[in-house]
Amino acid sequence: MKEKMKDNRISQIVIAMVAIFLGVLCIAKPDSAADLIVRIIGIAILVVGIVMIVSKLADETLRIPAIVLGAIIAAIGIFIFTHPGQTLSLIFIVFGVLMIADAIQEMTASMAIKAATGAWLPSFILAMISLIFGIICVLAPHFIPDLSFVVIGIMLVYDGVTSIYSAIKANRAEKGVVDSHIVDEKDI
Numbered sequence: 001m002k003e004k005m006k007d008n009r010i011s012q013i014v015i016a017m018v019a020i021f022l023g024v025l026c027i028a029k030p031d032s033a034a035d036l037i038v039r040i041i042g043i044a045i046l047v048v049g050i051v052m053i054v055s056k057l058a059d060e061t062l063r064i065p066a067i068v069l070g071a072i073i074a075a076i077g078i079f080i081f082t083h084p085g086q087t088l089s090l091i092f093i094v095f096g097v098l099m100i101a102d103a104i105q106e107m108t109a110s111m112a113i114k115a116a117t118g119a120w121l122p123s124f125i126l127a128m129i130s131l132i133f134g135i136i137c138v139l140a141p142h143f144i145p146d147l148s149f150v151v152i153g154i155m156l157v158y159d160g161v162t163s164i165y166s167a168i169k170a171n172r173a174e175k176g177v178v179d180s181h182i183v184d185e186k187d188i
Helices: 002-028 030-058 064-082 088-116 121-143 149-175
Strands: none
Touching: 002 030, 002 088, 002 149, 030 064, 030 088, 030 149, 088 121, 088 149, 121 149
């Protein structure tokens, strides 16, 4: 259990560092950051589609629906890569959903901190702010179309820093908790 929690925290910290990097990029060069991020997402989706196709072609049980799905995903990746301007509003939604998911994970971590040390409120408040930022990102294309990548950058940096803070606090709280399991009375 502790090993799984440690792996989750490591991935949380890596994702947070990527968010900080992208946030700084968005703040420093918002125009080129928008285009770069959209193209990176397009490439990632294209790679997922290609991997799906290749894995099914290499599989002994050739599954045509999976190959077709892989081709559709690859085509979506190509479209996103070649038409970054048309998919820009999608980026706001994607970042928003990721921030909402991260905020929920941070809220859960703050509850673990509460159970272990009782000092959970700062982590929970930071997670609530991340949740609000995420909701703003999701709603931005519809209600705030002029929301710039500078604001997205600020949100990403904030989210990255708070994720690292929560991971460190959860790690410190976990160090005070001893792994235990229920034993039969006969074993005592």
